[in-house]
């Protein structure tokens with residue numbers, strides 16, 4: 001009985017020691033592993049999370065190779081950093097502005113995206129003006145909206161709000177090179193939804209555009225500032241030519257037989273010293289407007305049909321159809337001050353492009 005008790009005590013002691021050792025070993029091994037994983041997670045988030053769970057139950061060797069991997073991953077991040085710094089400031093601004101816009105949209109979708117966005121934004125913000133970024137992030141609009149601060153100083157822009165209250169059906173030559181004659185000026189089309197006449201809408205936008213471009217330093221000359229005038233298309237062209245305009249912009253609204261046609265159209269002259277460039281510039285104008293308004297640009301057409309353009313071939317001249325008054329959606333938008341402002345923004349972006357060409 002005594003010997004049995006002793007044996008039992010020794011046995012239980014040995015068992016206790018074995019159990020204790022096992023527990024200590026298990027305890028000592030696992031937290032140490034976790035510590036390693038945490039350290040590598042800090043170095044690089046997304047990839048190490050996946051690889052950490054894979055290696056969790058593996059040996060020391062696997063762990064050390066993982067930490068090497070994460071160190072290797074960390075190097076490109078700092079290389080990327082220095083790459084951003086070496087890009088010219090103009091490119092950096094464009095790239096990061098568009099990047100930020102995309103990232104802001106995806107920010108709310110997943111937590112991991114938000115994390116990487118924060119990291120990237122911090123890296124980028126060191127290489128450019130924080131002003132642009134802050135504005136871009138706070139709005140959902142295109143980048144142009146935030147940079148509505150074009151320096152248009154030194155530019156002469158002549159705006160011709162098309163038509164007038166009373167048409168003048170007397171005729172004048174359609175072009176300096178033609179015997180054909182056309183009515184001096186018509187009264188234009190009318191909105192199917194608003195009932196407003198074209199001459200009224202284009203003057204409204206024209207006056208808003210004048211103020212907007214002047215606020216950016218441009219010298220703006222209007223061919224008319226009221227509806228009850230009598231100025232022929234040749235006379236309007238002459239105002240632009242005499243002032244040697246950098247941009248002569250004729251504002252119109254379009255009309256079609258059906259009600260489905262929508263969008264923006266640009267018309268230029270296919271003759272004269274600037275004929276080779278006019279179509280390219282016309283496409284710039286349409287693209288700027290498409291971007292600022294979200295409307296569809298139908299394209300730039302070069303022809304000799306518009307007397308106002310045919311008599312101003314010595315300067316960059318454009319007839320802009322801002323939308324269709326025969327389409328009820330376009331018609332309503334053309335009278336909407338917010339949309340009118342978007343048109344002004346697109347034209348300002350175009351003028352700046354013309355200044356820097």
Ligand SMILES: [Zn+2]
Nearest residue numbers: 162188252253
């Ligand atoms: Zn018109």
